[in-house]
Amino acid sequence: MLKKISILLALSCCLVLGRPFSSAASYVKAHLSPEAVDIGAFFNGAQVYVTGDVSRDAEVVVRLSGMGQNVALKKKGKILGLLWMNLGSVTIHNVPNLYLIYISKDFKPTAGAQPDKWEELGLGFAALKKQVDISSAEAESEAVFEEFLKLKESEGLYAIETGQVTYGEAESGGKSFRAVLQIPPRLTPGKYLVETFAVKDASVAARTTAELQVKQVGLPAFISRLAFKHGALYGLLAAIIAIAAGLLMGVIFKGEKGAH
Amino acid sequence: MFWHLYLPIAGSSINVLLIFSLGILVGLLSGIFGVGGGFLMTPLLIMIGVPPTVAAASDSNQIVGASTSGTLAHYRLGNVDFKMGFLLLIGGVAGGTVGVQIIKILRALGNADFLIKVTYVLMLGFVGSYMFLESLQAIRKKKAAQQPPVARESKYAQLLGKLPWQMNFDTSGVRLSVLMPLGLGVFVGILAAIMGVGGGFIMVPVMVYLLRMPMHVVVGTSLFQILFTCINVTILQAYSNHTVDFVLALILLLGSTLGAQFGAKISKKLGGDQLKILLASIVLLVMVKMLLSLLLTPEIMVAYKGGH
Numbered sequence: 001m002l003k004k005i006s007i008l009l010a011l012s013c014c015l016v017l018g019r020p021f022s023s024a025a026s027y028v029k030a031h032l033s034p035e036a037v038d039i040g041a042f043f044n045g046a047q048v049y050v051t052g053d054v055s056r057d058a059e060v061v062v063r064l065s066g067m068g069q070n071v072a073l074k075k076k077g078k079i080l081g082l083l084w085m086n087l088g089s090v091t092i093h094n095v096p097n098l099y100l101i102y103i104s105k106d107f108k109p110t111a112g113a114q115p116d117k118w119e120e121l122g123l124g125f126a127a128l129k130k131q132v133d134i135s136s137a138e139a140e141s142e143a144v145f146e147e148f149l150k151l152k153e154s155e156g157l158y159a160i161e162t163g164q165v166t167y168g169e170a171e172s173g174g175k176s177f178r179a180v181l182q183i184p185p186r187l188t189p190g191k192y193l194v195e196t197f198a199v200k201d202a203s204v205a206a207r208t209t210a211e212l213q214v215k216q217v218g219l220p221a222f223i224s225r226l227a228f229k230h231g232a233l234y235g236l237l238a239a240i241i242a243i244a245a246g247l248l249m250g251v252i253f254k255g256e257k258g259a260h
Numbered sequence: 261m262f263w264h265l266y267l268p269i270a271g272s273s274i275n276v277l278l279i280f281s282l283g284i285l286v287g288l289l290s291g292i293f294g295v296g297g298g299f300l301m302t303p304l305l306i307m308i309g310v311p312p313t314v315a316a317a318s319d320s321n322q323i324v325g326a327s328t329s330g331t332l333a334h335y336r337l338g339n340v341d342f343k344m345g346f347l348l349l350i351g352g353v354a355g356g357t358v359g360v361q362i363i364k365i366l367r368a369l370g371n372a373d374f375l376i377k378v379t380y381v382l383m384l385g386f387v388g389s390y391m392f393l394e395s396l397q398a399i400r401k402k403k404a405a406q407q408p409p410v411a412r413e414s415k416y417a418q419l420l421g422k423l424p425w426q427m428n429f430d431t432s433g434v435r436l437s438v439l440m441p442l443g444l445g446v447f448v449g450i451l452a453a454i455m456g457v458g459g460g461f462i463m464v465p466v467m468v469y470l471l472r473m474p475m476h477v478v479v480g481t482s483l484f485q486i487l488f489t490c491i492n493v494t495i496l497q498a499y500s501n502h503t504v505d506f507v508l509a510l511i512l513l514l515g516s517t518l519g520a521q522f523g524a525k526i527s528k529k530l531g532g533d534q535l536k537i538l539l540a541s542i543v544l545l546v547m548v549k550m551l552l553s554l555l556l557t558p559e560i561m562v563a564y565k566g567g568h
Contacts, residue, residue, distance in 0.1 A: 042264060042265060042266065043264075043266040044273045072564070075561065076558050076561050084553070084555070085554070086563070143561070147560055147561040147562040150560045151562055151564075216268060219268075220507075223269070223507065224268045224269065227268070227498065227502050227506070231498050231499040232498070232499045235495035235498025235504060236498075237506075238321050238324075238498060238506050238509060239491045239494045241506075241510070242321055242324035242325035242328070242494070242513055243328045245510075245514070245517055246324070246325040246326065246327070246328025246329035246332065249325075249518060250329050250332035250333060250521070
C-alpha cells in the first residue's frame, strides 16, 4: 500500500516537474521596482512595477499577497424571523490581509474561464480557500468564506485586476512584459510577497518571487510609535491638544465679537 | 493627491476636505444642541471606511476639542450652570462604572449587541417623539393666544418639592434637591455606558423635562459635562486599546471647533421650542436608521469583530 502511494507520488512529481521541460523550457524573469513602499503623511496608495520577460507562449499572472493572519468575524443572523443581529463569531486562520491578482486584459485561465479553473491553476480566490482554516462547521465555512471575500473586496484589499499586464514585442525565445501593481491606500506596514507566474496550458509553468517592504516613515511612523509604546502619554497629549485647540478657537472668535 | 492624508492608527488614507466638512457639520450640531454628536459622527466615519473602534475613540478625542470650544462660547453667553454640571458629572461617572459592569454581564449572557440596539431604538423613539410633540404643542399655544402660562403644580413638581437637601441653582433659575441631578446623572451614565455613547442626546431631554432647566442653559451645561466624559474616554481608549487616531481627530477638531462657535450663535437666535423640535427630528431620524439596520437584510453577512 505504502509503496503504491510512493510510486504514485513519484509519478505525479515527474508529471508536474516534467511539464516545464516538455514545453521547451517555459520561463519567467521578473524585476520589481521599487522594492519598498514608504508610507508618509501624504500617502494615498502607490504604484509598483514588475517588468521582465516570459516565454512566448505563456501568459503572466502577478500576485501580491500579505502575511497570513487570523481574522475574527461576527456572523449576522435573523432572530424572531424579523430582526437582524450578530449571532456568534467565527475565526478565519492564516488568511492574508491583502490579496491582489493582476492579469492582462484578455487573460483567461482556460478557454472556458470558469471560476473553478482558477482552482486548477492554484491561483485566485479558490486557491486561497484551500489555504485558510475556518473555525466553524464544514457546511457553513463555505458561506462564511464567500461573505469574507465580499467584505475584503468592498475594502479593495482583495481583487482580480484585469488589464494591468501588457506585453511587448515577441522575440525569438520570449516576450517582454510589464505589470502595473496598484497598491491600495488602505495599507498596513509589513512584508508583502510579489509572485510572478508564467501560465501555459492551464497550469503554472514557471514562477518567481520577490519581497515588497512596506513601512511607515515620518509623521505616521512617529505617531504610531507614540500611540503603541506610550499609550497613556499619547492619550493625555491628544486630550490636551484638543482642549488647547478648542480654547484657541474660542479666543479667536471672542476677538471677532469684541469688535461689534 | 495633495488633499489626502494617511491615518497612522486607522491604517488608511482619507480625503482631508471630506473629514473637515464632517467636523464642521458635527460641531454645528454640538454647538446648537449641546450634544457631543458621537451618535452621528461615528457611523459617518465608519461609512467612509474608518474601522469602528478607531472611529469611536478618535471621535471622543475630537469631542474634547469641540465641547471645550462650545462650553467657552456658552459660558460667555452666561449659559453654563457649573453647580448642576458638577453634580450631574459625579452621578454620570458613578453610573458609567455601573453600566460597564452591566455590559459585561450582558456580554456573558450572549445577546448584548441585540439588547444595545433595541435599547437605542426604544430610547431614541420615546425621547424623540415626546420632545417633538411637546414642542409642537408649545409653539401652537403661543401662536393661538399670547396668554401667560398658568402655573400648575403637577404631581411630579410636588414630589420634587418634598425631596430633602433642596438647593438653589441660580444660573438655571430652579430650586431642586441635590439628589435629583445626582440620581439622573447615574441613570444617564448607565445608559450611556450600555449604548457606548457620550449620552448628550439623553442628557439634554433629562435636563429639560426632569430638571426643568431652561433650554439655553441646558445646552451649555451639557457641553460642559460632555467635555469631562470625553477626556476620560480618550485617555482610557488610547491607553488600553490604542484606537485614538490623532491625525483624524485633529482634522475633525479643526472643523468642529469652528462649527461649535457658529452653533452657539445659532442656538441663541433660535427659540427654545424650535431647538427642541430640530433636535427631536434628528433623534427620530437616527432612530429610523437604526431600526432599518435591524430590519433590512445586510449586504455582507459577516463583519470584523471589535466594533460596537
